[in-house]
Amino acid sequence: MSFELRASLRARNFDVSLSLADGETVAILGPNGAGKSTLLGVIAGLLRPDSGTAKIGGRPLFNLDGGTRLWSAPHLRGTALLAQEALLFPHLNALDNVAFGPRSAGVSKAAARESAGHWLAEVDALPLAHRKPAQLSGGQAQRVAVARALAAQPELLLLDEPMAALDIHAAPLLRRVLKRVLKDRKAIIVTHDVLDAYMLADRVIVVEQGRIAEAGPTRQVLERPRSQFAAGLAGLNLVTGVISGEGITTPDGRVFAGQHDPEWSPVSGQAGVAAFPPSAVSVFLGDVHGSPRNSFAATVTDLEPHGDQIRVRASTGSSAPALSADITPAASADLGLVPGMDVRFVVKAALVSVYPA
Numbered sequence: 001m002s003f004e005l006r007a008s009l010r011a012r013n014f015d016v017s018l019s020l021a022d023g024e025t026v027a028i029l030g031p032n033g034a035g036k037s038t039l040l041g042v043i044a045g046l047l048r049p050d051s052g053t054a055k056i057g058g059r060p061l062f063n064l065d066g067g068t069r070l071w072s073a074p075h076l077r078g079t080a081l082l083a084q085e086a087l088l089f090p091h092l093n094a095l096d097n098v099a100f101g102p103r104s105a106g107v108s109k110a111a112a113r114e115s116a117g118h119w120l121a122e123v124d125a126l127p128l129a130h131r132k133p134a135q136l137s138g139g140q141a142q143r144v145a146v147a148r149a150l151a152a153q154p155e156l157l158l159l160d161e162p163m164a165a166l167d168i169h170a171a172p173l174l175r176r177v178l179k180r181v182l183k184d185r186k187a188i189i190v191t192h193d194v195l196d197a198y199m200l201a202d203r204v205i206v207v208e209q210g211r212i213a214e215a216g217p218t219r220q221v222l223e224r225p226r227s228q229f230a231a232g233l234a235g236l237n238l239v240t241g242v243i244s245g246e247g248i249t250t251p252d253g254r255v256f257a258g259q260h261d262p263e264w265s266p267v268s269g270q271a272g273v274a275a276f277p278p279s280a281v282s283v284f285l286g287d288v289h290g291s292p293r294n295s296f297a298a299t300v301t302d303l304e305p306h307g308d309q310i311r312v313r314a315s316t317g318s319s320a321p322a323l324s325a326d327i328t329p330a331a332s333a334d335l336g337l338v339p340g341m342d343v344r345f346v347v348k349a350a351l352v353s354v355y356p357a
C-alpha cells in the first residue's frame, strides 16, 4: 500500500507533496528550520496543516481540503514516530516497554510479551529485556525504542534523526540494525548524515524553506546534486544557469566551461548546473594569463583546514553562490591569503560537470 501526502501549513511556510511506494525508505535532508520535523509531525498527527490530504493505501489519515474536516488521531494512523531520544517509560523494563503497544491494542499479556521478545531480538537487544531504561546506554535505549515502534506493526515508520543523540561508537550499531529493519518497509528518515541516506534510503528528498528543492535516487542526488544544500553535502561547488555550448551561463552573464554529463544529455538553452569539487579550483593573485574562460574575481571570506589542504571560501558576487577552493597550506602561505582579500579563482573545465537542473 502506497503512502501519499499533500499538506500546507502557512504559519510555518510549509507546502509539501510526496508519495512513497510500498517497501520504500526515503531520507529527508535539509538545513535547520527547513521543515523536516514539521513534515513528520503532520504525518504522525501531531501538527494539523491548513489544507491537504494524506492516505495510506485507500485509508485516509486526514483530508482537510474543501469543506472536509477528516482528521484521524495519532494512535489510529498506522504510523510510528521514533524521536532523537528514546522516550521509554522509566518504570517499565525494556520488554514491557516494547509490550506496551500490543497490550494497549488488546493483546493478552503473554502474547504481547512474546511479540516484544521477537522485536527485541530483531534489534539485537534481547539480552537487555529485563533492564530498566536507566540501566541502558543511549544506543541500547534507542534500539529498544525501535523495537517498541515496530511492535505496533506500523504501516509507515517515521524516524526523526534517530542517530543524532548517540555518540560515534553507538551510531554504527543502530545504523546496522535500522538497515535490517527498514528493508522492505515504508519509512521516512530525517537525517543530517549523508551516510544514513546512502545506507538506509532508496530515495532522497531535499527540503528547503518548507518546499521540496530536489528529489531522486540517493546516489543521483548526492553525486549529481541540483540544490545548494545537496551540493554542500556532496562537497561540491554548484553554479546554476542556462546550458550553453559545453558549459553554462549564469544569470549575471558568466560562462563556466565544463563537460557535458552524457548520461543526462543536456541541451543548450535549458536550465542547468555546473558542479565541480573544490580541488578543481586554483587561486591566483592578479590577472591570469591563458584561457580567460573559467577565471573569476573572488573575495576570500574564510579559510579553514580541510584534511591536509586549506579550504578557501570566497564570494564571487552578490547574486552568485559562494565557491570553495582547496589548496595546499604552502600555497595559501605563499599567496598570503586572508579574509577580505581579492583574488582570482580559476576552475579547470575538465573537472566541471554540466547537467540539467
Ligand SMILES: Nc1ncnc2c1ncn2[C@@H]1O[C@H](COP(=O)(O)OP(=O)(O)OP(=O)(O)O)[C@@H](O)[C@H]1O
Residues within 6 Å of the ligand: 011, 012, 030, 031, 032, 033, 034, 035, 036, 037, 038, 039
Ligand atoms: N513550535 C513551533 N512553533 C512555531 N513555529 C515553529 C515551531 N517549530 C518550528 N517552527 C518553524 O517552522 C519552520 C520549520 O521548522 P522545523 O522544525 O520543521 O525544521 P527542521 O527542518 O526540522 O529543522 P532542524 O533541522 O533544525 O530540526 C521553521 O521556520 C521554524 O522556525
